[in-house]
Amino acid sequence: MKNVFRKGLGLFTIALLLLLTACSGVANTGTNSGSSKGNTMYIGLVNAPVSFNPINSSDIAASWLEKFMFDTFLEMTGPLEFTPKLADSFETEDNQTFTIKLNEKAEWSDGTPVTANDVAFTMNLVANPKTETAIGTYLTIIDGLNESGKFPDGVTEIPSLTIVDDKTIQFKTKTPVDPNMVKEQLGSKFMILPEHVLKDVAPEDLQKDPFMQKPTVTNGPFKFVQYAKDQYVEYEKNDNYYLGEVQLDKMFVKIMPAANLVAQLQTGEIQMNAAGGIGKIAVQDFDTVKGFENVTTKTEKTYGYQNMMFNTEKITDEKVRQAFAYAIDREKIVNQLLKGEGEIVDGPYTSVSPYLDKDLATYTYDPEKAKQLLEEAGWDFDKTIDFVVPIGNKVREQSADIIAQNLEAIGIKLNTTTYDFPTIMSKAKAGEFDLLLMGFTNTIDPDVTTVYGSNATSNYTNYSNPEVDKLLLAGKQEPDTEKRKEIYNELQAIWSKELPVFTLYSDYDFGAISKDVAVGGPKVFGFHNELYKWAMTGAE
Incomplete structure (x- = not known):
């Protein structure tokens, strides 16, 4: 009788989800026949983008969406494994002078050749102090720029950047560095802008330029068509794509609550979910998805993680931050919400990273110790904490309930509010929170200056420690892998004590792909x- 009830409840749930998904998003005739969909593919995403500015996207969703239309020099297809893309080669002989040779056939979507001038134009834009950018830390290693990756006073171009010819450019780092760091950050994440389109836009006006909401000229396999806010992004094939003919005519990325992914996978309204945590299928729904006859599934460990960020200007005492950490039952989150399909992480490196210090002492669930630390810190138990939570990721939302219960159990008063992701980013940048939940997918390379560096673009905690800044710089400038591990072990120990960010868990990536897809699929490394x-079965 219980099994009959559960089956009936499951069917009712799916029916309800189908009704909800029918009322939102872009319409498509989803069936189990690939030929009926024509030559269009649909992907499900749970986070809406803030903009489409390749040099100023601090949210994962925007960067992920941009890579459909802007190519990086390289693609990272495995941990520190790189494949040529916009660049035929990205090499160094001395770990200090790097040479990028662009693909000879590379063109912008308007037919204009992609040249070394576009690379220099974009790098100089990022280095300009007037430009609003989220990737400035990628340039801090470059000779001639300051510790923030910006021009010193009186400088208007990167002095160590040399255009060798139309398709070749060189740059020099301040000291020899680990080439894998450069290849991951500048090679697989850095996207260039078209100089001939944007050269007359003042750097300070770039973020507000219409191009950043509707990129009209791009160099990737797909061209931007439109963004229906919070509903979908529509792309069409780039007929001028240099690597080969694009097989799909159109691509839609549909934005929806996580629960709707399940229903639309079943009906064929989407052919896959986005990878890397931004198309997360809730673990409690994944068993249901595994049972769908029209999809195949897979599970992957990831280097992304969920964390709780402290506004260190409001919660100033590290003892209080440590108390909050001891109060949170992360095992309950992993075992109950993730059903064991994840891992507890202390610090910015998951078990995928070769730089994780496995010998570092971790925070265990200990509410009595939490209370003791609060007493020692003289905590005002009448104080109310503003706890800010993003919507869209179902497990993260549910983890917020556990965290709230845990903190209230040690006497903390909370005011919990939820917002969509663009609002979360606005509040994070403005420091309008005491505690903030957010997910990060950084890099396999251990440099996390963007999160922990003083005044860094994703340092929403306002954390500042001169010793950390010094070690972060040393880590970036050290070419020897073993010596780098020593530096990052030291950093992990500092972060564990001072705790500007408390890492909660890394949930495994659940991928689902329709059997209507002939080529392509979600994966943690090398999605793009x-x-x-990429192609559909039965498409002509």
Whole structure:
């Protein structure tokens, strides 16, 4: 009788989700026949983008969406494994002078050749102090720029940047560095802008330029068509794509609550979910998805993680931050919400990272110790904490309930509010929170200056420690892998004590892909590799 009830409840839930999904998003005739969909693919995403500015996207969703239309020099297809893309080669002989040779056939979507001038234009834009950018830390290693990756006073171009010819550019770092760090950050994450389109836009006006909401000229396999806010992004094939003919005519990325992913996978309204935590299928729904006859599934460990950020200007005492950490039952989150399909993480490196210090002492669930630390810190138990939570990721939302219960159990008063992701980003940048939940997918390379560096673009905690800044710089400038591990072990120990960010868990990535897809699929590494080959079955 219980099994009958559960089955009936499951069917009712799916029916309800189908009704909800029918009322939102872009319409498509989803069936189990690939030929009926024509040559269009649909992907499900749970986070809406803030903009489409490749040099100023601090949210994962925007960067992920941009890579359909802007190619990086390289694609990272595995941990520190790189495949040529916009660049035929990205090499160094001395770990200090790097040479990028662009693909000879590379063109912008308007037919204009992609040249070394576009690379120099974009790098100089990022280095300009007037430009609003989220990737400035990628340039801090470059010779001639200051510790923030910006021009010193009186400088208007990167002095160590040399255009060798139309398709070749060189740059020099301040000291020899680990080439894998450069290849991951500048190679697989840095996207260039078209100089001939944007050269007359003042750097300080770039973020507000219409191009950043509707990129009209791009160099990737797909061209931007439109963004229906909070509903979908529509792309069409780039007929001028240099790596080969794009097989799909159109691509839609549909934005929806996580629960709707399940229903639309079943009906064929989407052919896959986005990877990397931004198309997360809730673990409690994944068993349901595994049972769908029209999809295949897979599970992958990831280097992304969920964390709780402290506004260190409001919660100033590290003892209080440590108390909050001891109060939170992360095992309950992993075992109950993730059903064991994840891992507890202390610090910015998951078990995928070769730089994780496995010998570092971790925070265990200990509410009595939490209370003791609060007493020692002289905590005002009448104080109310503003706890800010993003919507869209179902497990994260549910983890917020556990965290709230845990903190209230040690006497903390909370005011919990939830917002969509663009609002979360606005509040994070403005420091309008005491505690903030957010997910990060950084890099396999251990440099996390963007999160922990003083005044860094994703340092929403307002954390500042000169010793940390010094070690972060040393880590970036050290070419020897073993010596780098020593530096980052030291940093992990400092962060564990001072705790500007308390890492909660890393949930495994659940991928689902329709059997209507002939080529392509969600994956943690190399999702955007060879997008031009992606195809539907039965498409002509």
